[in-house]
Amino acid sequence: MAEKEITTEEIAAVYPKVAQIIADALGVDVEVVTLDVPLIEGLDAESIDFLDLVFRLERGFGVKIPRGQIVEHARGDLSETEFEQKGLVTEVGLKRLREFLSEVPADRFQSPMKSVDIPRLFTPETFCKVVVRGQRAAQVAG
Amino acid sequence: MLVAERFSAFSFVDRITTLEPGSSAVGRYTIPVHLQRFPMCLVAEAIGQLAAWVSISHLGFRRRPVAGLAGETLFFGSVTPGQVLDLAVELGTCDEDAVAYGGSARVDGGLVLELRHCVGPMLAMEEFDAPEAVRGDFETLCGPGAPAARIRALPQPEVTVIERVPGRSLVATLQVPESAPFFGDHFPRRPVFPGTLLLDRQIELAVQVAREAAHAGPDATLAPASVTDVKMRSFIAPGQAVELRVELQPQDATTFTAALAARVGGKKVATARVAVATQTGS
Numbered sequence: 008m009a010e011k012e013i014t015t016e017e018i019a020a021v022y023p024k025v026a027q028i029i030a031d032a033l034g035v036d037v038e039v040v041t042l043d044v045p046l047i048e049g050l051d052a053e054s055i056d057f058l059d060l061v062f063r064l065e066r067g068f069g070v071k072i073p074r075g076q077i078v079e080h081a082r083g084d085l086s087e088t089e090f091e092q093k094g095l096v097t098e099v100g101l102k103r104l105r106e107f108l109s110e111v112p113a114d115r116f117q118s119p120m121k122s123v124d125i126p127r128l129f130t131p132e133t134f135c136k137v138v139v140r141g142q143r144a145a146q147v148a149g
Numbered sequence: 150m151l152v153a154e155r156f157s158a159f160s161f162v163d164r165i166t167t168l169e170p171g172s173s174a175v176g177r178y179t180i181p182v183h184l185q186r187f188p189m190c191l192v193a194e195a196i197g198q199l200a201a202w203v204s205i206s207h208l209g210f211r212r213r214p215v216a217g218l219a220g221e222t223l224f225f226g227s228v229t230p231g232q233v234l235d236l237a238v239e240l241g242t243c244d245e246d247a248v249a250y251g252g253s254a255r256v257d258g259g260l261v262l263e264l265r266h267c268v269g270p271m272l273a274m275e276e277f278d279a280p281e282a283v284r285g286d287f288e289t290l291c292g293p294g295a296p297a298a299r300i301r302a303l304p305q306p307e308v309t310v311i312e313r314v315p316g317r318s319l320v321a322t323l324q325v326p327e328s329a330p331f332f333g334d335h336f337p338r339r340p341v342f343p344g345t346l347l348l349d350r351q352i353e354l355a356v357q358v359a360r361e362a363a364h365a366g367p368d369a370t371l372a373p374a375s376v377t378d379v380k381m382r383s384f385i386a387p388g389q390a391v392e393l394r395v396e397l398q399p400q401d402a403t404t405f406t407a408a409l410a411a412r413v414g415g416k417k418v419a420t421a422r423v424a425v426a427t428q429t430g431s
Contacts, residue, residue, distance in 0.1 A: 074246040
């Protein structure tokens with residue numbers, strides 16, 4: 008599933024609002040939200056925060072973001088078993104994940120990686136890309 | 150005891166009168182006359198429970214929402230025992246992972262509470278209750294309705310203030326009981342302390358701090374105007390001691406905003422903000 012690359016301009020266009028929404032969802036000052044801070048390790052985000060964040064981004068940008076879309080999109084045309092086996096991301100899956108989360112430094116991808124640990128990689132930039140994809144989908148639909 | 154308590158000790162919908170599967174519902178709840186008071190947080194609970202019924206039935210009684218988020222709760226007054234709450238909910242999303250909804254409660258046509266931007270994570274029903282029993286309760290609600298006044302008394306969890314900076318902040322401990330009738334209903338297979346009961350006590354404490362900050366005299370009425378960004382991060386279990394913290398941020402002469410946080414063993418389990426409005430008598 009080839010995706011047109013998301014440009015830095017597209018990310019920059021949505022980032023200020025995404026950063027404010029992240030700050031509101033996590034109850035932190037917007038100054039501590041940077042484009043590359045890991046949301047779990049850096050800002051103490053938990054799974055309920057990701058749910059909150061997705062709904063806030065939907066409202067804030069008027070786009071639709073199905074839950075679990077980030078991992079689903081990362082998987083692309085790989086089947087579930089190609090991407091993940093016994094709770095661990097496969098080598099092929101890890102390669103796909105690195106490409107998909109290109110904003111995340113390479114040393115943060117552990118091997119083996121548990122699939123439940125994928126959200127540990129997420130940063131504000133990850134969610135900027137989610138919004139841009141949502142905007143693109145809305146344009147196609149509408 | 151649990152069999153008698155389920156569907157009674159913490160259930161605040163008597164009847165579902167209109168249902169659009171997976172989308173909306175209208176229902177009602179009569180506040181039992183034998184209760185001394187009925188907190189507005191339980192009005193919010195009633196709306197949340199109606200939304201839960203819509204989502205649970207839509208997902209075939211396999212999933213149910215537990216705790217979650219309430220973006221905005223607006224208070225427009227108070228309610229008294231004997232009154233009938235007309236409840237209405239509209240669902241946005243309703244899938245295996247989450248239900249998003251808003252809703253309202255009215256008394257005699259007048260709006261008393263509105264919920265906006267609420268999200269409940271959907272979890273496996275089996276973990277909390279027997280799916281077939283829940284299906285039976287749902288059929289009762291959609292048919293003849295459940296018997297009114299089935300709750301005997303409202304839970305009153307004990308709160309002890311342990312630290313106070315008058316007009317600024319307050320720290321208290323809420324001791325969750327080891328056992329209580331409402332745990333038989335919330336939930337039969339896995340007792341969870343209801344977030345709305347937690348919030349009720351937190352709001353009460355915030356009103357105390359706001360009263361001090363306002364130097365409010367005996368003729369002043371202080372009441373919550375809204376609660377925003379309610380987030381339940383973890384379940385609170387029977388027997389746990391919950392530290393409640395209220396930090397006030399004065400905004401203007403008539404409204405005070407307080408940050409509310411609840412911790413168990415140092416871990417944050419719930420957060421919210423409440424706006425308390427003052428109405429000074431002339």
